[in-house]
Amino acid sequence: MQVQVKLFAFFREGRFKEEGRELADNTIVGQVIDDLGIDREEVGVLMINSRHCQFDTVLRENDILAIFPVIGGG
Amino acid sequence: MAEESDLLRFLQERSDGNLLSLTAQREAARQFDCSLRDIEETALSHSILPERYQRNGLLPAQQLLLFHAKVAIIGSGGLGGRVAELLARMGVGNIFLTDPDIFNESNLNRQNFCTTETLGDYKVEVVARELKKINPILNIEMTKGLFSETSVSAADLIVDGLDSIEDRRHLSQLCMKYCRPLIHAAVNKWYGQVGVEQLKSNLIAQLFPLQAQALSPPQVLPPTVALLAAMQAAEVCKLILGQNSPLTAAWLHCDLLNCEYHLLPYK
Structure with missing residues (x-):
């Protein structure tokens, strides 16, 4: 299935802003994050089609997954 | 009372428009x-505007x-010191500063009032002193230390100028209580986020899920801090008004x- 992945802030560094990815059916969000080499501890907000989701949320055909890092400085 | 009406008459006579x-x-x-603070209160209570606020464009x-x-x-x-200056210039009358460092x-690189001359000085002492120079009517209280329940309960609004996830979660719990x-605002490099957590919005829990660990120490570019602090100050102003x-x-x-700005709904 095809899923659109959008990265934000420093997650884009050395990766991409937005990319279509071909995934096996029933792939979960956490698997995409692991495949991108993103440490789960650095992940803040996760959204599918502008709705909040979790690492174990199952992706569906044509979903748009947005991954934001934790931003914590002041 | 006679004295107050005398004062009012004086202020009316001396005001231009x-x-x-x-x-x-x-x-x-x-x-x-009496104090400049008393004068400002009397003036504003009678629709007289101290000239320093003319360009605020507020009534x-x-x-x-x-x-x-x-x-x-x-x-x-970075965030707190800049928000403090903006609020002082806008005329927010009671500012409570808390910082242990x-x-x-x-x-x-980014903290206003941090100069080669103030290195080694307590941040709250320097900020309080400089704010008073900007606006002498301010009532400033400062705590050299971590925030407490009293820091939250004594104020109407709380500004998050912290840099630790654990402290933010604790502050959020006190604000709920x-x-x-x-x-809230936070920054890292070119990136930042800002939002207002009110009862039930659970903003902090959404932005900082349980597994989250910030990169330590964060890298903080000055323009990012200035932008996010300005947004915090604007939100404070809007909430008050x-x-x-x-x-x-x-x-x-x-x-x-x-140059991307995304408004994202709470859960």
């Missing part, structure tokens, strides 16, 4: 043996709301590198 100069305020303070009644507001700024570093060299809005803000229903992700 409805504007009152600092010189006239100082004269009134001397003549009537005297709105300036009076700012004058009476109590804002706790938790952290006096002293200025060090790594603060010089005392039903105080928390004006009772203006609606999209940031009570959504948080804003800011990317200064790509």
Whole structure:
């Protein structure tokens, strides 16, 4: 299935802003994050089609997954 | 009472249109043996505007709301110090500063009031001193230490100028307990986020899920801090004035590198 992945802030560094990815059916969000080499501890907000989701949320055909890092400085 | 009506008459006579100069305020303070703070309250209560607020473009009644507001700024570093200056210039009358730290060299890139001369000084002491120079009517209280329940309960609004996830979660819990809005912002490199946590919005829990660990120490570019602090100050002002803000229903992700700004709904 095809899923659109959008990265934000420093997650884009050395990766991409937005990319279509071909995934096996029933792939979960956490698997995409692991495949991108993103440490789960650095992940803040996760959204599918502008709705909040979790690492174990199952992706569906044509979903748009947005991954934001934790931003914590002041 | 007779004295107050004398003071009012003096202020009315010395105002130009409805504007009152600092010189006239100082004269009134001397003549009537009261503080500049008293003078400002009397003036604003009678639709006379201290000239320093002319360019704010607010009504005297709105300036009076700012004058009476109590804002706790938790952290006096990059975000907190800048928010403090903006609120002082706008005329927010009661500012409570809390920070345990002293200025060090790594603060010089972004923290206003951190200069080569204030290195080694307590941040809250320096910020309080400089704010008073900007606006002498301010009631400033400072705590050299971590925030406490009292820091939250004593104020109407709380500004998050922290840099630790654990501290933010704790502050958020206290704000929930005392039903105080928390004006959150955080920065890293070119990126930042800002939002207003009110009862049930759970903003902090959404932005900082349980597994989350921030990169330590964060890298913080000065323009990012200045932008996010300005947004926090604007939200404080709007909350005090009772203006609606999209940031009570959504948080804003800011990317200064790509000039992208995304308003994202709360869960």
